[in-house]
Amino acid sequence: MASGSNSLVWFRKGIRIHDNPALEYAAKGSSYLYPVFVIDPRYMEPDPTAFSPGSARAGVNRIRFLLESLADLDSSLRKLGSRLLVLKGEPGEVLFRCLKEWDIKRLCFEYDTEPYYQALDIKVKNYASAAGIEVFSPVSHTLFNPADIIQKFPSLSDDMYGCFDETSEKNSGRPPSSYQSFLKIAGQPSWASSALLTTITSLPPVGNVENCGISNVPTLQELGYEESGQDELTPFRGGESEALKRLRGAMDDKEWVAKFEKPKGDPSAFLRPATTVLSPYLKFGCLSSRYFYQCIQDVQKNVKSHTLPPVSLLGQLLWRDFFYTAAFGTPNFDRMNGNRICKQIPWNADDELLAAWRDARTGFPWIDAIMVQLQKWGWMHHLARHCVACFLTRGDLFVHWEKGRDVFERLLIDSDWAINNGNWLWLSCSSFFYQYNRIYSPISFGKKYDPNGDYIRYFLPILKDMPKEYIYEPWTAPLSIQTKAKCIIGKDYPKPDHESPYDLQVHEWLMTQFDKIVVSHDTASKECKNKLAEAYELNKTRNGAVNEEDLKILRRKFEENQSQEPKSKRLKNKS
């Protein structure tokens, strides 16, 4: 490109100034630079029919986080002599209009591996090349280029059998299916010991943008959302400035960084979370994962000893790349059907169970408190996510992981297509992880970290006066205690009734008859284990070719087993 012409940098993720190759390249030698963000109504427009405040695809917490991130980007750009140009509409159409209107010769945007952008970006690139516009689309969202990893990974079908199927021809490798093999292929990132940061001191000016429908970064209200109370909204503020502040805060405690062991974190810690809470900033690219990587490396160089992947802090960033690689290299990664790495399992399609889980009324306080934190904060600890995901799918309710995935995808401020789907595959024992006998107890897991139940008391204030002896299993509290705690189970707080619609009197009677609880996690989890064993068996005999009919037959069998042992009979057997 001849220097002295116009460039456009298109922000999607990568909402930052630091370590932003697309921005740097766009700025180099241009007379005018147009920094653009397109507000896609499909993602941002209020949808009153959704189950929570927000658009059709995103809860209001994440929309707000995005707007804050954009406002921060705009303010940073202004300090460099530029500004953010916000436009509304279908991104492709808006972009084509801008390219024409402003006579753009160079278009720069961060490469994105998600299916949505893969499809959109092909259109954009085709348009640009037909119009003689240079396109620069660097990989800067992840540590590695997922395509490189897949290329390097020896394809099973090529190596062992020397045959070529359609997939191996197109794609010489498949993504590694375990973290360890991923680490081995990935190695050190090429840039690990080189300087990433070129400090930008000024940017080319923005050209004439009159009559182009440019606006400032809108507020939630300007987008048509109603004002809501502070305590209904996430405590985490969006933006690059906030990300770097948070990063600095974490890195300052060198001991903590060096000793970080993810599985040892306390999921019930909420006043001071046990992790960095940098995930939402990584999701939107307010924080560069590569810069984060280098910061951790710096700390590790200066301490005597440190933890290692998979549990270390660096290991967490590598998990992110692991899931990005798996997601990029697996067709239909976000579905069970047609997903070659996903076990085919006849999950329930029970919308009532799903709604009880989603709306925090399962009757298990540990589970419900986590779901309230999800709705209010849009963030909860990784292990808390494990508990509710396990409970919904393979642990207790046997509801399809795709349903839970949808709820997380909407409500999490850090929801990330690759990572969210990857973790649901993991937790439901559909892929990556297969030890389905390891089930999180909705009662004892939380108790181990928080015996007093402070986390439950905070997010489920109705239970705030329940004595700690009963707070994880309030249905076991004698009625006198429930009365004193101003929380009658079955009236003020649900009893776990997804299996047993008993009235309170029967419930009370049962409490005198059994030392075990009425709706037993024990019973539900045992049934789930049996179902998973049968489903695994089916997958084995069908050798990865389970069809709709197979699943239907097995689903019918599960239903028959359940009706053979009705609730009343089950109780009589016990008494």
Next chain:
DNA sequence: CAGAGGTTGATCCT
């Protein structure tokens, strides 16, 4: 094809 290992289970035991 056997054996080792797998980020984060629960329970009981010391």
Next chain:
DNA sequence: AGGATCAACCTCTG
């Protein structure tokens, strides 16, 4: 707090 045991899956390695 840490270890053994439970029951037992899959993937990777040699």
